[in-house]
Amino acid sequence: MRRGGNTPAHPPPRREGTRRPAKSFNRIRYRSPKRGRANMKALRGPITRKREQFSREWSKLAYLPRGFKWVWTATPGWTLAWGGLLVVGGCLPVVTMALTKLFVDDLLVASRRGGSWEAVQPLVVVGGLLAFVGVAQDSLLGLMEWVRTAQSQIVQDYLAGLIQKKSVDVDFAFYESAEYYDRLYRARDNSQGRILQLLEQSGGVIQNAITLLLLVSIVAAYNVYLLIAMLVSVLPAFYVVLRAHWLTHEWWLTTTTQRRWIHYYDQKFSVATAAAEIRLFRLGPHFQAAYERLRRVLRETNLRLIKKQNLARLGAGLIGGIASGASVARVGWQTIRGRASLGDMALYYGAFVGGQAYMRGITLSLGHVYSNGLFLRDLCEFLDLKATVVDPADPIPAPNALMTGIEFRGVSFQYPGSERVALQWLNLFIPAGKIVAIVGPNGAGESTLVKLLVRLYDPAAGVITLDGIPLGQMALEDVRSRFSVLFQLPVSYDASAAENVGIGDLSGKPSLERIRHAAARAGAHEIIERLPQGYDTPLGKSFENGTELSSGEWQRVAMARAFLRQSPVILLDEPTSFMDSWAEAGWFDTLQTLARGRTAMIVTHRFAIAKRADLIYVVDGGRVVESGTHSSLLRSNGLYAESWRTQVSEDSRAAATAMDPDIEQESLSSRI
DSSP states (O other), rough: OTTTTTEEEEOOOOOOTOOOOOOOHHHHHHHHHHHHHHHHHHHHHHHHHHHHHHHHHHHHHHGHHHHHHHHHHHOOOHHHHHHHHHHHHHHHHHHHHHHHHHHHHHHHHHHTTTOOOOHHHHHHHHHHHHHHHHHHHHHHHHHHHHHHHHHHHHHHHHHHHHHHHHHHSOOOOGGGGHHHHHHHHHIIIIIIHHHHHHHHHHHHHHHHHHHHHHHHHHHHHHHHHHHHHHHHHHHHHHHHHHHHHHHHHHHHHTTHHHHHHHHHHHHHTTHHHHHHHHTTTOOOOHHHHHHHHHHHHHHHHHHHHHHHHHHHHHHHHHHHHHHHHHHHHHHHHHTTTTSOHHHHHHHHHHHHHHHHHHHHHHHHHHHHHHHHHHHHHHHHHHHHHOOOSSOOSSOOOSSSSOEEEEEEEEEEOOOOOOOOSSEEEEEEEETTTTTEEESTTTTSSHHHHHHHHHSSSOOOOEEEEEEEEEGGSSSHHHHHHTEEOSSSSOOOOOSSSHHHHHGGGGGGOOOOHHHHHHHHHHTOOOHHHHTTTTGGOSSSSSSSBBOOOOHHHHHHHHHHHHSSSSOSSEEESSTTOOOHHHHHHHHHHHHHHHHTEEEEEEEOHHHHHHHHHHHEEETTTTEEEEOOOOHHHHHHSSSSHHHHHHHHHHHHHHHHHHHHHHHHOOOOOOOO
């Protein structure tokens, strides 16, 4: 029979007179090293991976000194007081154990002598000392709580300041990156609290370590093997704690995006901007279902993780319990055999059990220190983000007033993370003292010009100059102070109307008269005067007694904020997008008065505004395709002329319909 296909069931018989071939020594010697090298290589793989993993995890703890440095920088005095209290708190438990031993021995002596005063007197003294130490420990807890609270609040404010400053210093491009928001969320969500936990857990390690060293000296004097048993009983727990914290951090890190979505859905139920549509489109159940779905996934994965951690803790606890039981049994046996007094028994037993407890406490605290070090990495990485739009090494002063103008020469730009080119080899010149309009289809790149001028971004190619000086050769604050800017979407602040305008020039400390004047030029003065408390009226509904404005009114307030700053250049992005036609008609007259002796650039889709500018640029596909005055562009019969005729026709029809609705009905009937 044959097995397994062509494999013989039995080896073929050996012929008479033949010998079984002997194994060559050289052959064996040649193959052994090869097999050995293969085995060593197989072993080195997992060992190398473990070593690399250990190196990665150890490198994460490199952020711990930085955390302690922040604590010291923010609270040097409180930190010294905290350290002194830790030393005292670490010594008091051992003092209590030593006094307990004396108390037990004196109690036995007093009982044998029939309770005479001479025998009781030492007992009273030791008892009084024990009471004093107990009161000292209680008082110490109160002092520690006071110091820790003051220290934690100051450190928290210090870290909040670091995060806020970094949020302002990083490039504007970061705000268009999902990765940046993940980093910011991790830094703000948990890292600040982690510093405070790191402080508390490190204090626990120091205090318990002081107590443990004193207890170890007692246990070692009695029996060094008990010291080894004490160490063995906590090592498994130490490994389990470290791994549990590492797994928790990995779970927290990988679920950042999901937790941000949960925060997003939850926030939608509490913001006024979404309240109307949530009710109109019945979005409440939709957002709630999405919220609950994500919460369920996070909850289930977290519970599975905790289950694994608890099983590991159970195994470590069994090992520690066996070592602890054997050690206690040995101490009891020595006492029974008369090799130690009852007081010695109380002292050694208390030292061993207490030492074991303190070692476990140190183990848990070190685990938390390790965990907080992992979370601290997220804060440090956020604070280490580097801006690319920065001041030059030797900045040139920006011109206080433009003499020639602003020039874009061969400028190309692409938004980070976008495949579409916003500007491509764009050339454009804005003469000093003129009002220039930038028009074009949506997404043509007009608003990008504003962002590049104030150096929210730097161009990928080409150069932008003020009076021939490249923007990159001037200090950031110097450049930005030369522009009064209204962005496309007006920003609303929960502050009084006067403060909403006044923050446009905080360095100038504007008076109420200046604020009123700026509001009047922007057409916001009458709006503010109608408010319940005038310029003192809180705007926005987030806080008590606030008043909400319409989009057009907010735009007027934002424009007043821009006009408050007396800069040589005015940049307005869609300044009339929320205005009605009545307000728009007189707005340009006000702008002409305001811009006298200054340079202005207006990005607009309203040809009624563009036609009154001194110069018009038509931008399409990231390039200037036409330029000239309104009349010259109409004569050229290009894109501007075509768009002008379309918009005028639509405006005429809308005006006629407003006067006689039957016109629209007749037009509709003719199309049908």
